Amino acid sequence: MKLIPLALITALVSLPAMTQVNLKYEQYTLPNGLTVVLHEDHSAPVVGVVVMYHVGSKNEKVKRTGFAHLFEHMMFQGSEHVGDDQHFKLLQEVGARINGSTNEDVTNYYEVVPSNELELALYLESDRMGFLLPAMTQEKLDNQRDVVKNERRQRVDNVPYGTSWEKIAKAMYPPDHPYSWPVIGYMEDLSAAQLEDVKGFFRTYYAPNNACLSIAGDFDPVEVKTLVSKYFAEFPKGREIERPAAVPVTIPSEILETFEDKVQLPRLYISWHSPKQETREDAVLTVLGQILSNGKSSRLYRSLVYDRQIAQEVNAWQSSSEIAGLFQIVTTAKPERTLTEINATIDSVVSGVLSGGVTQAEIDKAVTGMEARIVNRMSTVLGKANSMAAYYHYTGDPGNINRQMDLFMNITPAEVLAVAKKYLSAPRMLLNVVPEGKPELAIQKIQ
């Protein structure tokens, strides 16, 4: 392995030194609005290619939930110049790693190829960006609809506690809020999707001006720019896209729900509304999540799992997306324990934070953990290409990859206390999941 001259990460000399990401990159925009981000890394003969579209389940309409993700599947089914099963076939033939993913806010397509096959990746990504519709058929849609329904069964319906998240989303957001439905969608909505929906969705959201092409790895920058123009410049710019705004959401009073599932142990999900991602308050709540549940001395873990041993596990974290967030605590009871008992312990821990705050040592430990996680994420060309594209869509600037630690700097106990009070004193939702026939294990009423 060669040592790269473009060293990306610098450990600063002063103490306490934070290791800061320092990634060199180049950004430009084609006349049709496609944003291109390039980062050279010659340490291994591989290239990561990411095409991230700024569209996700929050752009769906009610009664058509799951559509953005179903559409993602259609992008692998061939385009005008690429045969029906050729996208995967051509990439696997050269040994590429390939996948796509969809969340509430973005849809991501990526491949890691040996560096000699970069042009193939650009050819395939561009053909489906520009020429998907001529190859679209009812048969393909029906087939992928079946595959996606199976994906839902595999990941949600046949999994213990699998439908909890969609129950929480439905309760926390009003029905017209785009985070009120699951990314995977409801079965009846998947059934309802039409070929015309596919076409309309493509024309609106798969325009070059709604995409970021992010390439990291072993390439020649002059050559790659020529190839990008060759394959991507001919598509017309699409119209401006209307995006759901970040309107603050609250619930007026506490919500208590219970459902019975094919499980043996009860599980409790607690959710509060919280700020959207990439904000200072988001970072502060991320730190609080670590203080509550990361490691043996974290407050909830120590109390519920280590000392009292009434819970099998507990996790607390700030789960934030582009226009809103939720702060969540999830815990599974040990056999013979009730969620009422567990919730009483959680209440006392959370009250302890709200009255007494946290210590600087707890904050420092959490921030140190963030630092190591960020460095680790930068260990692959794909990780870097993904992060740059995501920062572009979410913040308008891929360069924020080099400022990932900024939001976590100088967090004080007073600030954690203020943010915790602001969000965790508000009404919350409690979702009890209990074994079939054992509703008595649930919290019966909110104290």
Added chain:
Amino acid sequence: MIRYFILTSCMIMLSQTTPRAVAQDRTSVPAGKAAPVVEVPKIQKTTLANGLSVWLVEHHELPLIAMNLVIQAGSDHDPLNQPGLASMTADVLDEGTKTRDAIRISDEIEGIGADLGVSSGTDGSFVTLRSLTKHLDVALEVFADVIVNPVFPQTEFDRLKDQQLTSLMQQKDRPTSIANNAYANILYSTDHPYGTNSSGTPASIGSMTREDLVKFYDTYYRPNNATLIVVGDISLTAIAAKLDKALSGWTPGEVPPLTIPAPPAITARRVYLIDKPGAAQSEVRIGYPALARSTPDFFPVYVMNRMLGGQFTSRINLNLREKHGFTYGARSSFDFRKGVGPFTASSGIVTDKTDSALVEFLYEIDNMREKGMTEEELAYVKKGLIGNFALNFETPAQLAGMMQNIILYGLPDDYYSTYLQNIESVTTGDVLRVSKKYLDSSKMAVVVVGDLATIRPGIESAALGEISLADTDGNPVP
């Protein structure tokens, strides 16, 4: 935390000068350039005073160090009446030393943002560490302490034993876990270490004592039964000096040899049905004990399986997912272990298509056995494996995994330098030969976990073999 700003040297160029684009000819797929030369990372080795072998690959791109102590004893070393022993030993190893209690170990490691983990698999147990280079000394001190001076405190053992019993309950809620555990038992029986649940059983965990763990540790966690892998931003001389000091208290011992017994012989195909009323899908496992990692047929079998069920564009996945829409994904694999590991074709299938999917699985296995692969398919698979090789040396975790593979299975040191040649030399004749030898579906077990009220009639009329009912452990139901 104080933030010290540095000037980043981002080169941002906003360009709007590209000339107006013309339509590009897309009728032919771009041909790749000459394949890059993949430099197989150089492994440096040394031996510490206590006999521990240390393998290092230098990796200077990130200020990180990764270590993995490979102990040559995993769940394959569990006594037959004590499944879960290797797993529990690993769980409790980092829960207390002569001078550190569990909370202190956890606090010291988290205080520097490091990760310390102990785990066990079928073929080995692993103590892993990942740390920023600047915190290496602290991280190494704790890492070495849990390896050299663990005390397996009774209170921590009791707590983790209770957690393990709860976790075994939770496994029973997951159809995938039920299928995997029952399948292993059906293939190997609980008289074979590969037939028992590596997490243990309620009975084995319930009766386990901390002395059992101490004995497992004393017997197998020895420098002469282990190899330490290091990947990162450090030289061999520097790390060896630190390790010699940190691990000096760790002494060799006599390690009893273990022979993994041959798996039981299977004479006919049987179908095993496990009821999960109301299941949204059927979890399917088809296969039998097949091959050890030491097989001379490794490369032809590996190439053959990639076409059969080892990648997205494999025959099995294209048939069951893309053609029929039965599943989100279907695959097959040979699990090459120190002993004879299983061949397994597996998937989660939509309930009302379970019987049709079983027929398609068996069709693909039989078709490969009868016809092997075409020259075109073979060229396709080889090209993919060769291209993919370049992707395997990027991260510290990948580099450590590469060394672990050599260490666990006693592969030659030049394994990765000769890998491409070995792939290249596989012929369609080799593929057909190994398909005939190792893909005999007439002797495979077909295990299905699903809603029997719905799926049983269809499976019965498919007449795939004698049908038995099994419980969620894979034991016969009278």
